[in-house]
Amino acid sequence: MDINKINDAWIAAGQKVADLDNKLAIQTISDDFEPNDEFKALKEQRDNAKIQRDTLKEQLDEARANEVYRMKDEDKKPLNDKQLDLKDKFVRDFKDMVTTGKTDAGNAGLTIPDDIQTTIHTLVRQYASLQNLVNVERVTTPTGSRVYEKFSEIKPLANLDDETAKIGDNDDPELTTIKYLIHRYAGITTVTNTLLKDTAENILSWLSTWIARKVVVTRNQEILKVLDTASKKPTIANFDDIKDLQLNTLDPAIIATSSFVTNQSGFAVLAKVKDAQGRYMIQRDVTNPEQYRIGGKPVMVVADRWLPDVSGAHPLYYGDFKQAVTLFDRENMSLLSTNIGGGAFESDETKIRVIDRFDVEQVDGDAYAVASFKAVENQQATTPETSGATTTK
Structure with a gap:
């Protein structure tokens, strides 16, 4: 074989x-x-x-x-210098770190190089990552700030009826300063000696998959923490409440680029809701049958384990999340190992710690809303009497 x-x-x-x-x-x-x-x-x-x-x-x-x-x-020829590329060097450094605890960076651990980080980020996008919904800004410093002028706060120019009237100064824009502080998020896993005897590709595959899963779970958790600070939190009880959420909660400029997010349990409830004509509220996208829509807006479904219910109520996020939230990504992942601490010495194992560095901040709280629901009633069926139509005999 x-x-x-x-x-x-x-x-x-x-x-x-x-x-x-x-x-x-x-x-x-x-x-x-x-x-x-x-x-x-x-x-x-x-x-x-x-x-x-x-x-x-x-x-x-x-x-x-x-x-x-x-x-x-x-x-049987030795590899030349060109064949010993960055990935091979990283694997050798990784093995050295695990077996001897030494790296070129001393006690700082082993920094994951850019090309391997690209692999990890590609894997991240294959999982149910909320990072794809929000704005991601790559930064090179541990702290910083950004200045935003919210769309809703921009004021119009003054109307001058008299051609000779003096033109006054514009009102100063109302600016918002968003500060970020890169945090370190770490996790530990255990490796066995057999891993170190494997091929470079298998070691990289194992590392990439493990780190990607950790990154998705961690970043999803922090994004949800920020989203849950929304100022608008309507409760959904029927079909028309969802219409109000979609059409009457956000600025029209935000509605044009908005989408829905719910968990699997919530989607199962929404998928059964019907309008007055008996049509399901959630429809498949005619251009992409794998994509669902409510009123023309995409619906993203996240597993319950990553987006759980709260007190028995299903979450329903709606808005332009790229306008609402920014994830500041330091892109400086690192690894550190020990065969002494954390019970590794007693069990003759090696512990590997991965550190991810990022921060998540709310930029525009008016760009989205966080609704909740348990059961959603169908829209009442219309009749000529209720719709105002006249009948002929």
């Missing part, structure tokens, strides 16, 4: 084990946890998946060993 196919199968099997582990963890941490038949079946599925993963790893190692054994001596 082709070694690349074995490698792909091994990676897929490892991902399957990780997904099943997450499902087991969600059930196990529940206060009313009981190992019922469903849980036992899921655990058995996870155990079988681990056997498959480990077997594929053994096959992969054997295939690689056989491939090296069959190589001719004249084909």
